[in-house]
Amino acid sequence: MxxxxxxxxxxxxxxxxxxxxxxxxxxxxxxxxxxxxxxxxxxxxxxxxxxxxxxxxxxxxxxxxxxxxxxxxxxxxxxxxxxxxxxxxxxxxxxxxxxxxxxxxxxxxxxxxxxxxxxxxxxxxxxxxxxxxxxxxxxxxxxxxxxxxxxxxxxxxxxxxxxxxxxxxxxxxDLVGLVWSKLIVNVGINALTAILRVPNGALATIPEASKLVRCAVEEAVTVAQAAGITIGLADPVAETLAVAQATAANRSSMLQDILRGAPTEIETINGAIVREGQRLGVPTPFNAFLCDLITALEATAPLRVS
Missing domain, CATH: 3.40.50.720 (NAD(P)-binding Rossmann-like Domain)
Incomplete structure (x- = not known):
């Protein structure tokens, strides 16, 4: 090809x-x-x-x-x-x-x-x-x-x-379900790895981090359900953690962006959940907070202490 x-x-x-x-x-x-x-x-x-x-x-x-x-x-x-x-x-x-x-x-x-x-x-x-x-x-x-x-x-x-x-x-x-399934996994992994400065596997093996994954994913699933979208994940939290474990050594793309002081894709990932939640009347306080944290990390990159 x-x-x-x-x-x-x-x-x-x-x-x-x-x-x-x-x-x-x-x-x-x-x-x-x-x-x-x-x-x-x-x-x-x-x-x-x-x-x-x-x-x-x-x-x-x-x-x-x-x-x-x-x-x-x-x-x-x-x-x-x-x-x-x-x-x-x-x-x-x-x-x-x-x-x-x-x-x-x-x-x-x-x-x-x-x-x-x-x-x-x-x-x-x-x-x-x-x-x-x-x-x-x-x-x-x-x-x-x-x-x-x-x-x-x-x-x-x-x-x-x-x-x-x-x-x-x-x-x-299933195009829509395909996109939303990946979005929900990204919602649970990308911002948190960037904020915690850890590879993907840490989210699956450290209970305190896994708890945060659950918060982000469950909000996103609620938004998808309100939008009438059938996602292809039988247990979204478990499957997100499974992806994190399967890519345990990987630094997520958002973590790589934060480490080099580059703009992230927060607005098309967690930000997309927040916007859809606002449109549908579904509260998304945890994902909104993750967006705020990532945006603040981007803005303060030149002042970061090593």
Whole structure:
């Protein structure tokens, strides 16, 4: 399969590294130092106690990319507009962009630029950490699920490509439930790991932290129920903790953002729960508090004590 990955951060690089084993993959990102390192020394992926280097093309200039039938969008929410512009440049006329981003609203933004018939939704529980330019870590081999729309054949082709490269993948017809299930897991993990400065596994093994996960997740589930959404989680709290345990060594994307003083995706994750709660008349005080804490961490980054 020929495809482009728009957003070569931790997640995009880990996916690109694996898919490049048996596919024609190109990485597109704005981080010049990372792109230069990949083109010069290859992309190094650390997994368990071993590491491997794989050479694949990477660029900051979408004008250099030949048209592709599939693009995977793995940028942070703040870069979705840029990713939509890049996808419009590099996709074939009937090509499809699948977003694997966190939170709500990204697919809608992409569809506004590309058209709904060219945008698919995906969710992943892969754990990925950026170690250094040109070097990433696979911190959890979670499942990636692709929506059956807008193209069932394309969804199965991508899922097959993932599985061939040892990345668990599947296809689902429940788009809304898919997105909300991932959102609820992120609500329980991302902000708390960033605030507590711990890897994902700490949330599952330390009772005091697990209690906070329950507070965040149960609020989100109440909002989903009020919205009439059926989520694909039999026990949302237990399954969120299971994801945290399965990706125990991973530093969540929000923790990585906070550690380097970068903007987070709090508004599309916990913030999305707060906004939906306000719309539906459902109180979400705990998630609102998490949003306030993360926003304060962002604002005080230059003054932080080491």
């Amino acid at each position: 020929k495809l482009a990955i728009i957003g070569a951060g931790a997640l995009g690089s880990v996916i690109g590294f694996h898919l490049a084993a048996s596919n024609n993959v190109i990485l597109i990102d704005l981080w010049q130092e990372h792109i230069n390192a990949i083109n010069t020394h290859g992309l190094c992926c650390v997994a368990d106690d071993s590491e491997q280097i794989r050479f694949l093309p990477a660029t900051t200039d979408p004008a250099l990319v030949e048209p592709v039938p599939v693009a995977l969008i793995t940028v942070k929410a703040a870069q979705t507009s840029w990713a939509a512009t890049v996808a419009a440049q590099i996709l074939q006329p009937d090509g499809v962009a699948y977003t694997l981003q966190n939170g709500l609203g990204n697919a809608e933004l992409l569809a506004h630029r590309l058209g709904a018939q060219r945008v698919g939704q995906g969710v992943t529980t892969l754990g990925a950490t950026m170690v250094a330019p040109g070097r990433v870590r696979l911190a959890g081999r979670g499942t990636t699920t692709f929506s059956a729309t807008p193209s069932l054949s394309t969804a199965y082709a991508i899922a097959d490509a993932f599985r061939v490269c040892s990345l668990p993948a599947s296809v689902s017809t």
